[in-house]
Amino acid sequence: MFIxxxxxxxxxxxLMYFAYRGFPVIVFAPIFTLLAVILSGLALMPSYTETFMxxxxxxVKSFFPIFLLGxxxxxxxxxxxxxxSIAQTIVRALGSKRxxxxxxxxxxxLTYGGVSLFVVAFAVYPFAAAIFREANIPKRLIPGTIALGAxxxxxxxxxxxxQIQNIIPTAYFGTDAYAAPIVGIIGAIMVFSGGMLxxxxxRKQAEAVGEGYGEGHINEPVLxxxxxxxxxxxxxxxxxxxxLFNYLLSRGFLTVNTWYDPAMLKKNFNIADVKTVSSSWALIIALTIGVVAALLINVKRVQNKLAAGLTTAAMGALLAIFNTASEVGFGNVVKTLPGFKAISGWILGASNHPLVSEAVAVNVLAGITGSASGxxxxxxxxxxxQYLxxxxxxxxxxxxxxxxASMASGGMDTLPHNGAVITLLAITGLxxxxxxxxxxxVTVVKTLTVFILAFAVSIF
Known part of the structure; x- marks a missing residue:
């Protein structure tokens, strides 16, 4: 069993080492999957074509529309x-004192409204740099500040x-994007408060020693x-x-749960429970409405660069979905290997309570892969x-x-090899x-909050 x-x-x-070094997961996940299969003495090609792929x-079938539309x-x-416009208005309204x-x-x-994390970083950074310079706050604090917000x-x-991290669990637990709202809101307040503190x-430490925005920075934006x-x-x-439409289609009077006959879905599409797909349906429709609205509010500005922009978005979505899908394939092969029973026993044994055990498993794997969704x-x-x-x-x-699970995924995922962290630092020139x-x-605050909530819920 040791082997x-x-x-x-x-x-x-x-896999963790190569991801940290910047090698594409889409290439190396199947390689290391097959290495584990060989070392375990199982059939190589069937494991690749029938399990991994x-x-x-x-x-990809389940989540590509969300990645692409997002x-x-x-x-x-x-x-x-x-x-x-949103970033500029908020920054100007609150001023340099805040x-x-x-x-x-x-x-x-921006993030809560459905804008991807990478776009948020690009959109917010120029205004963050301007107001931090005006307030004489060290530029080195900008990445942590953007990370807390996005x-x-x-x-x-x-x-x-x-965001996809809130949609993925719906396919496994038959929930929707509004699952456990009170726990989510309490967690959000704790993370926001702890991060701001x-x-x-x-900032006060820097101010006390006379450190300001600094000079000689690179990637300085010019507004x-x-x-x-x-x-x-x-x-x-x-x-x-x-x-609005995500809510109406998930839980409101337009809910997609009632659009189709359950017997027809089961017979024709092999959908035993519409709840496993309804959250994705709701978000696909809501994002489509959002895209159309975003195009219409400033057609002239968008039309000349729409083709290039859509190509960039599509390529980014393809890379993101296939990286994550490769990690999913890796996980599915791993659970067929003889050694997995021992490892799963250790993880489940981390706590007698499924919520705490789940938080451990998701946090550790998100940290190893450097990906919340992965x-x-x-x-x-x-x-x-098993958790269900x-x-x-x-x-x-x-x-x-x-x-x-959703909150735990956004804990230790932001270790140094995380793609969003690397991109954020590149954007800010730090x-x-x-x-x-x-x-x-900020990551530690988030991780501690998840475990506090998991332990608190396990007690009650």
């Missing part, structure tokens, strides 16, 4: 100037967020103050429409059914499993040495 367990740990360790393809929505919001708060809120509103509570804690403390952005209310409209997908593909059975036996709502400490601190 079988070692086979899984070695392949997982190599089948499950990777199923993942990327397109974010790109159109960037091209039409709406994302910049520079950190204004940047956090700008990122949070990578944490609006990504996976607040109920209804259209840390960042303001860091064109004469550039005209769309009206703020028009800019917000697409975000509102995404949230780590959570592996954990739920491999152990989702344990929760049902203990009288725990699947909604709580959803919310804890290094890990300069700014990662604050990103990690």
């Amino acid at each position: 079988e367990v070692l086979a899984i740990l070695v392949s997982l360790g190599l 089948t499950n990777a393809a199923n993942y 990327a397109i929505f974010g790109k159109v919001m960037e091209m039409n100037g709406a994302a910049a 520079a950190i708060l204004s940047v956090v809120l700008a990122g949070a509103i 990578f944490t509570f609006t990504m996976d804690a607040l109920p209804g967020t259209p 840390w960042l303001e403390r860091r 064109n103050h004469e550039e005209k952005y769309p009206n703020i209310w028009l800019s917000i409209l697409p975000l509102v429409l995404v949230l 780590g959570m997908s592996i954990a739920l593909e491999v152990m989702g059914k 059975q344990l929760a049902q036996s203990a009288g725990i709502s699947p909604e709580l499993l959803h919310r804890i 290094t890990h040495r300069q700014s990662y400490k604050d990103i990690f601190a």
Whole structure:
């Protein structure tokens, strides 16, 4: 059994190392999957074509429309100037005295409205740099500030967020994007408060020693103050429409759960329970409405660069979905290996309570893969059914499993090799040495919050 367990740990360790070094997961996930199969003494080619590829393809089938529409929505919001308009309005309204708060809120509103994390970083950074310079706050604090607003509570804690990290659990637990709203809101408040306390403390420390914005920075944005952005209310409209229709189609009077006859779905499409797909249907429609609205509010600005923008969005969506699908394929092969029974026993044994055990599994795998969606997908593909059975036996709502899994995915995923972290630092022209400490601190706040909530719910 030692060799079988070692086979899984070695392949997982190599996947983590190569991801950290910047090698594409889409290439190396199948390689290290097959390495684990060989070391475990199982059939090589059937494991690849029938397990790895089948499950990777199923993942693409389930979530590609959301990845694609999310990327397109974010790109159109960037091209039409709406994302910049929202960021500019918030930063100007709160002023330099509340520079950190204004940047956090700008990122949070855009993320909660469905704009992708990468677009948020591009949209918010120019205004963050300007107001931090005006307030004489060190530039090195900008990445941590943007991360708090875009990578944490609006990504996976607040109920209804259209980010993929909040949608993935719906396919495993039959929930929707609004699962466990009270726990999600409490968690969001804790993360926001803890993150703000840390960042303001860091600002005061810098102020006490006379450290200001600094000189000689690279990638310094130059704001064109004469550039005209769309009206703020028009800019917000697409975000509102995404949230509104996502709710109406999930839980409101337009709910997609009642659109089709259950018997027909089961007979013709092999959908035994519409709840496993209805959240995806709702978000696909809501994002489509959001894209159309975003195009219409500033057609002239978008039309000349629409083709290039859509191509960029599509390529980004393809890379993201296939990276994650490769990790899902990896997880599905791993759970067929002899050593997995021992490893799953260790993970489940981390706590007698399924919520705590789930938080451990998702957090660890998200950290190893450097991906919130990838780590959570592996954990739920491999152990989702077990957690659901344990929760049902203990009288725990699947909604709580959803919310804890979603929030845990956005914990240790932001280790140094995380793609969003690397991109954020590149956009701001800063290094890990300069700014990662604050990103990690926000990550720790998020991770602790998840475990506090999991333990609290397990007690009651």
